Amino acid sequence: MSFAPDVTERLARMRADLRMGVPIVLSGSAPVVIFAAETLDAARLALIHASGTQSVLAITDWRAKTLKVAAYDGDLARVSLPADANLGWVLGVADPADDLKTPMKGPLNSQREGPSDTHRAAIKLAKSARLLPAAIVMPIQDGAGFAAQNNLTTLDTDAALAALEDQHFLNPVVAARLPLEVSEAGRLHIFRPDDGGEEHYAIEIGKPDRTKPVLARLHSACFTGDLLGSLKCDCGPQLRGALAQMGSEGNGVLLYLNQEGRGIGLANKMRAYSLQDQGFDTVEANHRLGFEDDERDFRLGADILKKMGFSAVRLLTNNPNKVARMQENGIEVAERVPLIVGENRHNHNYLRTKAKKSGHYL
Ligand SMILES: Nc1nc2c(ncn2[C@@H]2O[C@H](COP(=O)(O)OP(=O)(O)OP(=O)(O)O)[C@@H](O)[C@H]2O)c(=O)[nH]1
Numbered sequence: 001m002s003f004a005p006d007v008t009e010r011l012a013r014m015r016a017d018l019r020m021g022v023p024i025v026l027s028g029s030a031p032v033v034i035f036a037a038e039t040l041d042a043a044r045l046a047l048i049h050a051s052g053t054q055s056v057l058a059i060t061d062w063r064a065k066t067l068k069v070a071a072y073d074g075d076l077a078r079v080s081l082p083a084d085a086n087l088g089w090v091l092g093v094a095d096p097a098d099d100l101k102t103p104m105k106g107p108l109n110s111q112r113e114g115p116s117d118t119h120r121a122a123i124k125l126a127k128s129a130r131l132l133p134a135a136i137v138m139p140i141q142d143g144a145g146f147a148a149q150n151n152l153t154t155l156d157t158d159a160a161l162a163a164l165e166d167q168h169f170l171n172p173v174v175a176a177r178l179p180l181e182v183s184e185a186g187r188l189h190i191f192r193p194d195d196g197g198e199e200h201y202a203i204e205i206g207k208p209d210r211t212k213p214v215l216a217r218l219h220s221a222c223f224t225g226d227l228l229g230s231l232k233c234d235c236g237p238q239l240r241g242a243l244a245q246m247g248s249e250g251n252g253v254l255l256y257l258n259q260e261g262r263g264i265g266l267a268n269k270m271r272a273y274s275l276q277d278q279g280f281d282t283v284e285a286n287h288r289l290g291f292e293d294d295e296r297d298f299r300l301g302a303d304i305l306k307k308m309g310f311s312a313v314r315l316l317t318n319n320p321n322k323v324a325r326m327q328e329n330g331i332e333v334a335e336r337v338p339l340i341v342g343e344n345r346h347n348h349n350y351l352r353t354k355a356k357k358s359g360h361y362l
């Protein structure tokens with residue numbers, strides 16, 4: 001028994017550090033220091049160069065494909081950091097913003113020899129910190145010593161990799177009555193994960209019978225669509241349409257999951273929007289940034305439903321993936337209820353791309 005933070009708690013600290021530009025240390029057989037590419041500053045880059053180590057910039061296979069770099073590690077590539085690389089070089093590899101205007105001048109060499117587990121952990125950490133999925137990995141001799149000397153957060157690589165895959169359960173924090181336009185019988189529940197991550201919400205309408213399938217929606221946060229009335233997607237009309245249907249039926253539950261931008265965060269979603277203005281569709285934009293099409297984890301939706309006492313739903317969605325993830329995680333989808341609202345000339349192609357590439361029902 002100790003007062004010290006456990007692996008999950010250390011990972012949460014690491015995310016906060018990386019977001020601020022503070023490096024972290026992964027120890028094990030090949031100890032390294034990790035710097036998120038997006039938040040690296042010139043002073044620390046100078047120290048990396050001064051260390052004389054063979055540092056690399058780890059990027060995902062998707063980003064590597066765009067840059068025509070060989071991804072010898074399958075899901076990632078380890079690009080050698082040239083001795084004269086400046087911050088512009090690091091960002092040019094990590095961030096696709098200027099790919100078309102100023103294509104990377106190669107050659108970009110990627111490493112083939114040696115293990116890539118610390119690099120994999122680095123990318124997963126950057127993603128879970130909602131940063132660009134790219135990180136500088138600097139080898140060191142003594143992980144624990146380096147971390148202690150520089151007051152850096154440290155973890156064993158294998159422990160970090162395992163914990164990054166863990167499912168994190170949500171705990172109910174509080175619920176209170178919330179009369180809404182669609183129904184005066186509204187109630188807002190707050191759920192908090194045990195990994196220091198974002199809270200998620202459930203809006204319960206009426207008093208749904210727990211023994212029958214409940215009209216439910218898993219809505220992923222969309223600041224631009226839900227709040228600003230963006231015409232680039234259909235989220236705002238879907239949010240209001242789902243609540244309205246629950247109000248008129250008298251019962252329902254809407255989960256508001258803080259998975260902005262299909263799990264890449266608002267800053268990365270805006271990067272994707274910039275790429276869309278350069279002609280890429282919603283899926284291509286994610287890939288150019290180095291992300292999968294969809295980085296959401298829907299297990300948390302199933303967890304919240306179960307904690308609220310629901311085991312079966314009539315799911316308001318056009319996304320077959322949401323249906324499959326619910327079934328896999330112990331929530332019976334008795335019916336899929338289509339939610340086709342809010343098409344306009346700005347989101348026409350976005351909706352077509354979702355149908356064509358992500359299998360959404362039209
Ligand atoms: N990365 C990325 N995310 C986007 C883009 N447009 C909208 N989003 C996000 O996509 C998500 C849409 O969420 P949902 O409407 O719940 O999901 P869906 O997969 O479309 O499924 P249904 O609406 O249930 O049919 C939100 O998190 C938005 O922020 C985009 O161009 N790129």
Ligand SMILES: [Zn+2]
Binds near residue numbers: 224226234
């Ligand atoms: Zn949206």
